[in-house]
Amino acid sequence: MSDVPEGPIDDVTALVDRNGLVKLFANRVRARVLVTLFYAEEPLTTADIAAHADIYQSAVIEALEAMEPFDIVESTGGEDPAYSIDRSDDLVADIRALAESATDRLYDEAS
Known part of the structure; x- marks a missing residue:
């Protein structure tokens, strides 16, 4: 990451x-979609993602579109595509490690 410049704010x-x-994490919806896909054992439709993440299906669609530049979500294509996380991607591995670390920290300090 770049150093903080000494110039103006x-x-x-x-x-x-x-x-x-x-x-990537512009809002909580994207995080919920990613975490849902991490936990999923098979590809999920937008309706399935919405149900598991407890968000609107339209929000899932917007989140998936916003994540396209990162190339971390795979789609089956077709009329009602199903989505999965690209588990072979290095960025996905990093995000998963961050998610696990944050979860561990949250619950270790809470106990």
Whole structure:
């Protein structure tokens, strides 16, 4: 990650705006979709993802579209496609490790 510039705050804002993590996790819906796909043992339709993630199907569709540039979600295609996470992708492995670490930290400190 780039060092924080010593210049005006606008420089920092520009770095934040361009950061991939900010784009990937722009809202809780994207995180819920990703975590749902991590737990799924088979590809899920948008309706299935919505039901498991407890969000609207339209929000799932928007989240999947927003994640397309990261190339971490695979689709079966067709009229009612099913989606899965690309478990062979390095970014997916990193996200999964982050999710597991955050979950462990949350519940270790809560007990």
